[in-house]
Amino acid sequence: MVKLTINGKEVEVPEGTNVLEACLGKGVQLEHFCYHRYLPVDGNCRTCMVELETPRGRALTIGCNTVVAEGMVVHTTSETAVRAQKSALEFLLLDHPLDCPICDKSGECYLQNHYVDHGRYEPRHVNPRYFKGDKALDIGDHIVLDAERCVLCTRCTRFLDHIPGSSELGIIRRGHEAKITTFPGKVVSNDYSGNITDVCPVGALTLKEFRFKQRVWLLKKAKSVCQGCARGCSITVEHNFNRVYRYMPRENKDLNRSWMCDDGRFSFQNLDENRLMLPMLKGKEVSVVDASTVFGQLLSSVKPTEIGAIVHGSSSLETMYQVKKLFEKIGSANAAVFIPPANGKGDKILKLPSLVSNENGARFLGMSLDSESIAKKAASGEIKMLFVIEADVLGPAVKDKYEAIKQAANLIVLSDKITETAKAANVAFPVRNFVETNGSYINATSLLQAARRAYEPENGDKILPAALLVGEIANLLGFTDQRFEDPSAVFNSISKEYGELGGVKFRKIPGRGIQLSLPPIGPLPFEGVKVDFNIFPDEYSTASQIEEAEKSQGITVDKQ
């Protein structure tokens, strides 16, 4: 640890930390544009100016490229430093179009924040503005470029150079004519292109999928886990009026840093597609009462030992646990977790071939992964009533193996979508998807993370989370202790039962997750930036400080 003084206050930070991170980590606000924690330092915006006391007098320097030293004295609020910070802002705003009312970054724009905090001066620029052109230029599948708003911080070019390594963007021309652009006729096309809109501090790069959809200050945020693949990147679900508008990567140094892939990012688009809103009997929508009556009759016609269940490997830990408990009580081994074949496109950055988000959850609970044997038992008549929970076993990829269950058993499906399986079911009950309920997931690297409820669906009292619906079914079978108010309560009892979790409550699961000792699944490469990163504030801030920071960003933590 190194001791230094920031604005007269002595602080301690790890060796190798830069002055900017030291300031931010200790709650000293220091504006910056080009510096990004997970990208190499470039130092071109000249905004994070600080004054250092040196033997030769005070020296003005940038915080991001200055490594802390023992006894260093830093001033961020001295007259000279503030003037330098303010003048950098004035220079950046010189030719800025100030089209905030129609800019999608408005509300989360570094220029706006900086101006509100430190600017508020009378504009002195009377020259005709220089127009860079390139307004709303389509530069890729997902990206729109607005060169006028650009502050040339090169975060996007550094991201493309160092993370996907595709280098589609670059700066052409010199001086104030310099602008970001692609090679002639080329577009930004890689699996991580959405991230350049996240790193862009201003409205120069925006997402086609988010443009003009919602003002950012109206969005409510919930910490969640991406369900795109087995990596389970930390994300924030941003929603309003019971609709998700975007997923944003949430910083998690050891998991996804602050990136996510485009597949995951745009997976919110089919959340509400093809939703199962009412129960179905053999593909026909009916009322909840009718479906319950039919289900009650079917249930009473079979013995508990003739019941079987297949749970999807992407179901939450709570759902799996409820199923496991139920079958433990029945005393049969007729429950298994369905793991579809790993047919995703893995790469060396984040994406993994397996698309199952909670396979390690099944391993953690010690559940069987042999769902085919359950299907065989159903086909042979050994199982008379088969519950298929959130799994589309009759979907195109695995249809051949599970076809037989159609004729052989009473098929009861719990699903959030109208799948092939749901259509074939004797009774299909709608359940909530992962943004509508609390749930926890253990990813391929054995990191347990909580996906917190973003919102309740419109008819929330009729659509239950799968974990609770399983509890209700258990109740019908006479096992009354499986009814819970919320899946978070289910987690709390898992936590009590499994020592490794140490009795942690759902609401106390930290944002960056809990690392479990389960062996990781499959190859887990993370290549990318070859820069030494030893500059993380979370290494010297306490968890409560992070929670505080996240709260101030509007990322809420549920009460449970």
Place this chain on the structure above:
Amino acid sequence: MSSDLQLTKRFGIENSRNIDVARKNGAYSSLEKLFQMKPTELIDEVKKSNLKGRGGAGFPTGMKWSFVPQNTGKPVYLCVNADESEPGTFTDRYIIENDPHLLIEGIICGAWALQCHTSYIYIRGEYEKQFEMLNVALAEARKAGLVGKNILGSGFDLEIWTHRGAGAYICGEETGLIESLEGKKGQPRIKPPFPAVVGLFNCPTIVNNVKTLCHIPWIIEHGGDAFAAIGTKDSTGTNIFGVSGHINNPGYWELPFGMHVPEFLEKYAKGIKGGKLKAFIPGGSSTPVLTPEETEDLYLTYESMMAHKTFLGTGGMIILNEHTDMVRALKTLTHFYADESCGQCTPCREGTSWLDRILTRMLAGEATTRELDMMVEIADNMEGRTICALAAACAMPVRSFVTKFRPDFEKYIKPAVFAGAAVS
């Protein structure tokens, strides 16, 4: 005294570019002594000479060389900065035109001191002929066994490559030069790390000016103390001073440091052309301008220039006579810097163009007094806030022009229609 000439001693000899003529007149004579010296001895000798870099910043060469880390296992590169683009500066060009073998000899000496085996001469893009001359000289030297493997049987290998820039001023900045040499866009690198530690291709690199290296053979032959005895205590040795502008005899002369400026202007430059002296730019366009009164006790030394809050820079003086319109003169300079700013750092990218645009308005008679004051403030906000010195190079002339020749600027100010208009 002709024996005092170090850089221009073979200038004027017929066919001096030819290796045989050059060798007959003493070229490469230092090499014999060089290979008997230890590299550290040579660095010490250069330190003793107090030779300062002639590229403009005036950093002690011996000290710069000693920054190269030893035994890193990486090659060391010596880059020769022949990207002479500073307005008013033209002396490296004459060395290459008249005596390229002196430069090659200097490079061999420098490479021996640094134990470097690859050297690059980065030459300004516009110096097309000079590039050819340098290549011819290099081919001659290679044929004579002075460049390549086992130079003069010493066992020392040195390959020298020439590389042409594409005409960007910023590639004369040492890290901009390195980036350009690597094939990237010429944009200065953030420091630290300094090029002596992480430079060209991430290896230790020293970038020296042409004239700096050309002094080394003389130092080897005559010793660092002899060099330090020339000139003044802080400004040792000789330098080629170039004069351009409103002057009767523009040109260049190699002189020891310490000459009185008015005397120099009379004796060598033969007086001001077309009237009296109005402004004196001492060392390339980026150095702060001086008024005639200030030049009265000004000497051609680093310390005298510092005392007058300006710099010796490259030693390329620009003389402006009393009929010069200082606003238009400054507009020429700001246009140059706005055009040549690489566009990397905010204050330089926006500031240079802002100043240029204010001057455009001023020349059109649209600017107000407030903008005149603003120019100084913008210059203050640019200087010392950027990766390289280009912002300062633009800010220094702007500040000195506006403060020292304010009446010239006020002539262009829009007359106030009513009292309030002048300040708004």
